[in-house]
Amino acid sequence: MSSPSIADNTVVTLHYQLTLDDGSIADSSFEGDPLAYLHGHGNLVPGLERKLLGKKPGDKFEVNVPPAEGYGEYDPSADQTLPRSAFPPDVDIEEGMGFHTEDDQGNPIPLFVKEVKAATKEVVITTNHPLSGQRLNFRIEVLSVRSATKDELKHGHVHGPGGHHH
Secondary structure (H helix, E strand, C coil): CCCCCCCCCEEEEEEEECCCCCCCCCEECCCCCEEECCCCCCCCHHHHHCCCCHCCCEEEEEEECCHHHHHCCCCHHEEEEEEEEHCCCCCCCCCEEEEEEEEECCCCCEEEEEECCCCCCEEEEEECCCCCCCCCEEEEEEEEECCCCCCHHHHHHCCCCCEEEE
8 A cells, every 4th residue: 555645634754954045954853853744734834835745755855945935034124122121030032042922812922032232231022933034945855644633633733753742
């Protein structure tokens, strides 16, 4: 029996390496555990998920995802400068760290520290993802594809090895 190809509502296990245009490696699973995700449920950036459609176990390929299909274009209006005193004094605030706040309806909003200005004791935060505005270059190796279980479809994510545990 042959494995199914990647389609909506399949559980995909793969290895990936993400590099940026400057050649730096932003993330990789090849040295550790593979990524398992539920296809078609927004668990990957849209451009990568679209390019994975129809792939099968054993497929190895490269994908370039433009900013609009990755983490979006960088929006300078999403940057805000706050005094360092707006953050807890016992927390080391560092460039690149992320945290969440909430909007008026209690929905989570991810925030990232863009810059720490020691001289002025200010912190620049942004709702832009750290990789927004950048092309994402993926090297992919598809390891397995299977149909999702009813519970996985209900919860919108993978259960078991490589997935979420309740």
